[in-house]
Every structure is written in structure tokens, then in C-alpha cells.
Amino acid sequence: MQIAGNSCKICDRGIILSSEGKFCPRCGTCVHLACEPRDKCVVCGQPYQNFEPRKPDPLSEAVVPPALRPTKSGGPTLAILVGGVLLLLGVLFVVYAFANTHGKLLVFANWNRRQGRNMF
Ligand SMILES: [Zn+2]
Ligand SMILES: [Zn+2]
Secondary structure (H helix, E strand, O other), X not given: OOOOOOEOOXXXXXXXXXXXXXXXXXXXXXXXXXXXXXXXXXXXXXXXXXXOOOOHHHHHHHHHHHHHHHHHHHXXXXXXXXXXXXXXXXXXXXXXXXXXXXXXXXXHHHHHHHHHHHHO
């Protein structure tokens, strides 16, 4: 039974969303949830049947997470990758800086020695 597209027995306006209406399974009367607060059909007295989107929801939720998992696990993986790259860059920088400083010190020592030789 499709509730959406039918018109409300109470207000005569169309029911756009199935979730905003309910229907009588016996006579097919459709009403807005807001228009008919009672549980039983105004026409035949049969209990209304609500559109239940919650039933397929757990299924779709059970189906959706595996599809979402790659993107969810993609976050930590990316963070680890970025962290690893940053760590590598940090190590390279330290090595480069050390080598550079060491070289400069050697140059400075050599220059100092040369100056000393020139001075004395
Ligand atoms: Zn209505
Ligand atoms: Zn009815």
C-alpha cells in the first residue's frame, strides 16, 4: 500500500510523504498523521497501519556501514601515512641539518685555522 500520492480523507489534500500519513488496510483510506490522531479508521473502524520506514532502516544501515567503512578507515590510514611522511621529513631534516652544521663547523674550523696561520 502506497500512502504517498493519495489524498487525505480528513483534509482532502495530497499526502506527499508516506511517513506523514497512515492508511486503513481494509478500506484503503489514507489520512495525514496530523489530521487523524486516532488509531482507528474514520470509515470502517479498522486500526490504521502506519508507514513504517524503520523496518527497512536497520537493513539499510546494516548495508551502508560496510560501504562507509573504507572512507572511515581511510581517515586513520591517511593520518598514519601523513604522520609517516612528516616523520621521514623530520628525520631527513635533522640529518640534513646535522650534516650541514657539521660541514659548516668544519669549514669554520678550517677557515679559523687558515686565519690563524695568516695571523701568526
Ligand atoms: Zn490531512
Ligand atoms: Zn477503513
